[in-house]
Amino acid sequence: MTDRETVDRLVRAHGRTYAADAGIRLRDSPGPLYELLVLSELASTRIRAEVAVAAARALFAAGMRSPERMREASWQQRVDALGEGGYRRYDESTATRLGDGAQLLLDRWKGDLRALHREAGDSVEALARALQEFPGIGPAGADIFLREVQGVWPGVAPYFGAKALQGADRLGLPADPAALTRLIGRHDPAAFAAALVRAALHKDVAEGLRASN
Template sequence: MGKKSGAVAHVLLDQYGRTYASEAGIKLRDSPGSLYQILVLAHLLSARIKADIAVAAARALFDAGMRDARRMAEASWQQRVDALGEGGYRRYDERTATQLGDAAELLRREYRGDLRRLRQAGDPKKLLRDFPGIGPSGVDIFLREVQGIWPEFAPYIDSKALQGAERVGLPKTPKALARLVKEDDLPRLAAGLVRVALDKRAAEEVRAAA
C-alpha cells in the first residue's frame, strides 16, 4: 500500500498538481496583495460554478486592476460586474460584485487591507467568515491554498480533498497524505485531490497511470 500510494501521489502531482492560485496567475507570497487575491479567488471558487470560470473571473478582476483591497473598494460596482462578466461569471455577478466591494471595505477598515493582520488577530478560520461571500468552503479553499506560507495550517486537506483521496485510493487522513509528499508540495497535493474529486475521469486516469 505504501509504494502504491507513493506512486499515485507522484502521478497526481505530475498531472493535476497545479494550485488554483497559480492557475489564476497569483504569485504565492505572504504579502497583502497576494493574500488578498487568494481571498478573492476563494470567494469565487466557493460558489456553485465551474472552477475554470471562477479562475477566469479572478484573472479578469486582477487584469482590470482590482488586485488589492483598496483598488477593489474604489472600483465601481459596474466595473466589478463587467470584469466578472468578462470571466464568464454571470450567474452570480451582481451579488458577487456587491460582496467583493463590501469585503474589501471590511478588510481595509479592520486590517488596513492586510490579511497578515487578521492572522495575528485571532483564529483565521473564524475571522475569515466575517467577509461577505466567505463561508466554510471559502475558508477551506483559502487555507488550502496558503498552507505553504501559513504553515501552522499544514497539512490542510479539507473534506473535498479527502473525497479525492478516496477516489484515487489514497489514505483518508491529512497526516497520512502529508507523508506521501514533500512539505513544499502540500498545496499542490491538496489541489490535485480536489481536481480528481471534481472529475471522475481524471481520477481514473491517475489510478491507471500509477
C-alpha cells in the same frame, strides 16, 4: 501501484495550485494574499473552478488587485469584469460582496491579511472563523483559502479540507489528514491538496492515473 506512487503521479500531472492558475504569485504580502481571498470567494459558489479562476483573472486584469482598488471600482465595473470571466450567474451579488469585503478588510485589518493571521495565529479554527467574517466566505471559501495559503503560512500546513479528502477517497488513498500527511514526502502540501481537489472535481483524473498503472 502503492499509495506513494499514486501521490507522485498525481502531483506530477495535476499538482498546480488554483492560485497559480489565476496568475497569483502567492507570497506572504498584502497584494497576493488579497488576490487569494478574492479567488476563494469566487470559487466557493456553485460554479466550476475554471470559471472562478477566469473571473479572478478578469478582475485582476481590470486592476482590482487590492482592497483599495476593489473598493474604488464601481459596482458595474466589478459586474463587467466578472461577466468577462464568464461568472454570470452570481455576478451582481458577488460584485456587492467584493466591495463590502474590501471595505471590511481595510477597516478592520488595514487592508493586510497578515494582520488577520497575526490575530488568529496558526489555529486553523481561528483562521477559518476570521475568514468567514468576509461576505461570501463560508466554510467552503475558508477551506479554499487555507488549502492554498499553506505554502506561505507554513504553520497552517498540512491542510487538506473536505474537497481534498473527497479526492483522496476517489483515488483509493486514505481520506484521513494524518495518513495523507505521511504521504506528502517531498511534495508541496498546497500542490498536493490542489491535485486531490482536481481528483474530486474531475473523474478523468482518477481514470487517467489508473490507465497509467
